[in-house]
Amino acid sequence: xGGITQSPKYLFRKEGxxxxxxxxxxLNHDAMYWYRQDPGQGLRLIYYSQIVNDFQKxxxxxxYSVSREKKESFPxxxxxxxxxxxxxxxxxxxxxxxxxxxxxxxxTRLTVL
Amino acid sequence: GEDVEQSLFLSVREGDSSVINCTYTDSSSTYLxxxxxxxGAGLQLLTYIFSNMDMKQDQRxxxxxxxxxxxxxxxxxxxxxxxxxxxxxxxxxxxNNxxxxxxxTRLTVKP
Numbered sequence: 001x002g003g004i005t006q007s008p009k010y011l012f013r014k015e016g017x018x019x020x021x022x023x024x025x026x027l028n029h030d031a032m033y034w035y036r037q038d039p040g041q042g043l044r045l046i047y048y049s050q051i052v053n054d055f056q057k058x059x060x061x062x063x064y065s066v067s068r069e070k071k072e073s074f075p076x077x078x079x080x081x082x083x084x085x086x087x088x089x090x091x092x093x094x095x096x097x098x099x100x101x102x103x104x105x106x107x108t109r110l111t112v113l
Numbered sequence: 114g115e116d117v118e119q120s121l122f123l124s125v126r127e128g129d130s131s132v133i134n135c136t137y138t139d140s141s142s143t144y145l146x147x148x149x150x151x152x153g154a155g156l157q158l159l160t161y162i163f164s165n166m167d168m169k170q171d172q173r174x175x176x177x178x179x180x181x182x183x184x185x186x187x188x189x190x191x192x193x194x195x196x197x198x199x200x201x202x203x204x205x206x207x208x209n210n211x212x213x214x215x216x217x218t219r220l221t222v223k224p
Contacts, residue, residue, distance in 0.1 A: 035214075040217075042117065042213075042216045043203075043212075059211075090155055102212055104158075107153075
C-alpha cells in the first residue's frame with residue numbers, strides 16, 4: 001500500500017536530549033514537509049524539502065534540524081535547543097508542483113519529561 | 114503573515130447538517146482544502162477546491178467558496194457520530210510552498 005509512515009507513534013524524551021522522528025513515504029513524492037501541532041492551534045511549518053539533498057526552513061525552524069538523503073525519507077531531529085518541544089509532529093508529502101495536495105502521516109506525539 | 118481563521122467548536126445532532134466556516138486573507142490563494150483529524154491521528158484529506166470554482170460536491174460533502182469575501186465553508190449532510198473530529202481549513206498560493214492552516218474546528222455530533 002502506498003502511504004506515509006511515521007515512527008514512533010509516541011516518544012518520550014528527557015530534557016537536554018536530542019531525538020529523531022522518522023518519516024517515510026512510498027508515494028514517489030518529491031516534496032516532504034514537517035509540521036508541528038499544538039492544542040488549539042493550526043499546523044505550523046518547521047521545514048520542507050522539494051528535492052533530495054535540499055531543504056528550506058519554515059516558520060519555526062529554530063531548535064530543529066532535518067536531512068533529505070533519500071527521496072523517500074525526511075527525518076526530523078528535535079534538538080535540546082528547542083525550548084518547548086512537547087507537541088504532535090506531522091509529516092506530509094506532495095508531488096513537486098507547489099500547489100499539489102499534501103498527504104499526511106499519522107503523526108508522532110513527543111513528550112519531554 | 115497571511116491568516117486562516119475558523120471557529121473552534123461546533124456541536125450538532127446526528128442527522129442534522131453541519132456547516133464549518135473558514136476565512137482567509139491571502140487573495141492569491143490557489144487551492145483551498147479541508148482536512149479531517151480524528152483523535153491521535155494524522156490529517157486526512159477530505160476535499161479541495163480550486164480558486165476559480167464556486168462549489169464542489171462530493172457525496173455528503175459540499176464545499177462553497179466565496180472568493181470575493183475570502184470565505185470557504187464545508188457542509189456535511191446527514192452528520193453521523195463518526196464525523197466527530199477536528200476539521201482544518203488550509204490554503205496554498207500559486208508558486209508558494211507554504212500551506213497555511215486554520216486552528217481547526219472541533220465538530221461534536223450528539224446522538
